[in-house]
Amino acid sequence: MSVPNSRPNSRPNSRRWRPLVALVPALLAVGLLPAAGAGAARPACEGQRLRVPGAERLVSHCLDDLTTTGTEPLGLTKREDFDKLQALNTVNPSHVPGIQLDGYFPDTSTTNTNNGWNHDSQFVIRLPEHWNGGLVVAGPPGTRRQYANDQIISDQVLAKGFAYAATDKGNTGPELYKDGDKPGDAIMEWHLRVAQLTVAAKQVAAKHYGKAPTRTYAAGLSAAGYLVRWQLEHFPQLYTGGIDWNGLLLTRDEPNLLTNLPPALRAYPRFAKGEPGAAEAMYAEGYPKGSEDLWQAHYYTLWDSLQRTIREELDPDYDGAAQGGTPLCHEGTGAGCDTDYDYASRPDSVHDAVERVSLTGRITRPLITIQGTYDVLLPITRTGDVYDRMVNDAGRGDQHRYYRIDNGTHTDGFYDIAPKIVRPMQPCFNAAFDDLVAWTTHGATPPPSHTVPMPTGNTTIGCTL
Structure with a gap:
């Protein structure tokens, strides 16, 4: 059903996701319950038997390797989604067997052409054979799609035993603003799609492994870092914590x-x-x-x-x-x-x-933020520094760690054009993620917020926060 719009910049109606707003309380409650049959033994690969709650379409693949090394030759990821987000010579983990689920939730916008579907609200869920009980959920940076994090997040966490899920945020590409009836609709959908997928992925993991995830983390770069912050401010009951990498900042006044x-x-x-x-x-x-x-x-x-x-x-x-x-x-x-x-x-x-669509700083779950001091898309003094103050002003500073990474820039692909001045931030993301897990699992308090100096020697292989 279309909604009249008298504004001169009228947009096509894509608001079938609106019912998600009313369903969020129910989704949150469902997401906290273990699946029926918890404890039952599961075969090593049961992809054809799995269902994603609410999905309109689903295709399953049982794979010898869920990482980019295994999925790219099979056409189960898209290099154009993740191109130039990682430095060229980065060595990623591989050989993680398990199940990949590709599908989409009901939606009427069609900006995402992945899988030949021409359908938005696409997702990917990866379930490693050797599971550690955790789940990581992500959205893509910028206007990219659901495979955008495959090298920088998915490969990293799958190798540690985490299940992984990613959404395209419900709209993609440089004309994502056409998805909605009024200003901010497309961005608001991002938040609902992340919550929707988080709930669904928890249910899938519970069904597959026989028990619900014990830890669920939100993770993301740039616009997806903004999504992490929003999720911990608005839907904290879905998550154990989050990691925000060079997150975008929106506030009513300056800066944004x-x-x-x-x-x-x-x-x-x-x-x-x-x-x-x-x-x-x-x-x-x-x-x-x-x-x-x-x-x-x-x-x-x-x-x-x-x-x-x-x-x-x-x-x-x-x-x-x-x-x-x-x-x-x-x-x-x-x-x-x-x-x-x-x-x-x-x-x-x-x-x-x-x-x-603005952030408030009122997080209620542990959050680690990393941002590069040479981020020249979202300058650190106008974004990360400001959000850290917002969190402290909201009285939530004990839930936040903020690491300013000397010479890190917005995406690691820029390391390849300026290696003398830029350091890759992938090692710092990996270190921050490990610290987040230790913080929320074992109570190991991370180091206080500080600036992480440029190391001597090879900057591509390690980072100590």
Whole structure:
């Protein structure tokens, strides 16, 4: 059923996920119950017998290796989903036998073409043969899809014995803002899809292994780090804890993504021309000295596209009937140009839309945050530092550890273009995840929040928090 929309930027209706809102209390309750038949012996591979609660379509695969090494040759992951999120020479674990379940929940949007399905709300669930009783749930960074974390998270946690589940967040790609009836709808769906999959994955694991997971962790990079924070603020009963890697920040006022990016879009072209004062303008907006070699790639591949996508989602009236803005429009173009966007001057309705999807800092489960000091997509002084203060101001500081990783940048793929100034953060994610597990399982308190210095020697193989 379509909902009338008088706004000039009317979007097609994709709101069959709305019933999820009403179902969340019931989903949360179900997710905490053990499955029927707990304790019964299970065969080593029973993929064809498993069902994912609420799924509209499901395909199962019994595999010799659930990691990227095993799934990529079989077409059971997509390199384009995870491309350039990890440094090229990273050695990942492999040879983890088990079951992979691919499917989707009911939805009417069709931005995700994985598996030839042209259907959103796709998911993947991986159940290792040798299970440690835990589950890790993730969403993808940016506008990517359900296999985005296969190298950086799935491979890592499967090798430790955790089951793994990931969602596409319910909408993908640079036009995800078309999914919804009003500003913020597409982002709100992200949160509900993560909760939905968490509940379903718990039930699948309980059915398969004969007992419910004893520990469930939310994990994610960038936009998915934002999802981790949201889940621990709003659906904490689903999780034991979470790990947030370079998480995006949205708040009603400054700073947020819509205030971080326009200054960079304005100043960088002047910097590239060598104009006086341009570098200082970048530094003043949080883009750190020493990171200059990363700016050009971010200008052409990330700053502009992310700004336009999120701005269109939360403030569609800015460019009138146009959708998605004008790529790389020049400073001074004026109304409708995202380079000239000024969030502070936008109407209260825009700030209300951003508030709807904003974080509060009121986590009620343990959370470890890692962020690179050379993150030039989400500058650390405008994101991680701010969220840490929000958590402390909310009185939840004892539940949070925040590690600023010297010379880490937004994604490890940038290590390959600037190895002399950037360190890969994958080893720090692995170390932080181990600390989170020890904290929530054995009560081993992690080190206090601090800045992790750049190590001497090989930065690709280890990280001590």
